[in-house]
Amino acid sequence: MEDGGVSIILACDLNYGIGIDGDMLFWIDDDLKRFKEITMGKNLYMGRTTFESTGPLExxxxxVLSSxxxxxxxxxIHDFDEFRERLKNDKNGMLIGGANTVNSMIEDIDYMYLTIVLKKYKADSTILNPIKNGFALENESEIIIDEKTGLNYKYVVFKRK
Incomplete structure (x- = not known):
């Protein structure tokens, strides 16, 4: 993880879909373990729907941004501008979703840590394509096959150009 700047971490499909009906598109145990390792001890910023999906995390x-x-x-935090400023100034903060919050802050984001499942799902919650929004691919893992679900995925890091 890079120090400084706004970072997000989330999982998506090939179309950058992240959810449907307020829930995640898929569950990959190793990815959830990685999420826990990366986010442990951090301040996690999110919209209300994301919080309702995850609940409190030990x-x-x-x-949470919510009315x-x-x-x-x-x-x-009830005000978006206050939420944005808090996250931008929080060296221990990460944004974890949802799509509306991520897309509203796309210009503020410096790093995107994505788990990309190599499949297209029906999704009603989609983040903007990083490449089309000022990011360059910085790093990507080899393709990983989840034994439990059979899903192929990879870890990708995008950095603001």
Whole structure:
């Protein structure tokens, strides 16, 4: 993980779809373990739907952008501009979704740590294509096959140009 700048971490399909009906498109145990390792001890910023999908995560502070006060959030920020400024100035913060929040902050994001499943799903929640929005591919893993689900995926890092 790079220090400085706004980073996001999430999983998507080949069309950058990240969810449907308020839930993730797929569950890959090793990816969830990686997410936990990377985010442990961090301040995680997210929209309300993402928080409702994940719930509180042990060892991480959950900071939620919402007009409501979702139960279990460590902190709720009601104003988008305040949310954006807090995240931009939080050296221990990461954005974890959802699509509306990520897309609204695309110009502020410096690093995207994506798990890309090499398949296209039906999704109602999609992030903007990094390549078309000022990012360059910095690093990618070999293709990994999840034994449990049979899904092929890879870890990819995009960096703002």
């Amino acid at each position: 060892g991480r502070k959950m900071i 409501k006060d979702p139960e279990g959030a460590d902190e709720v």
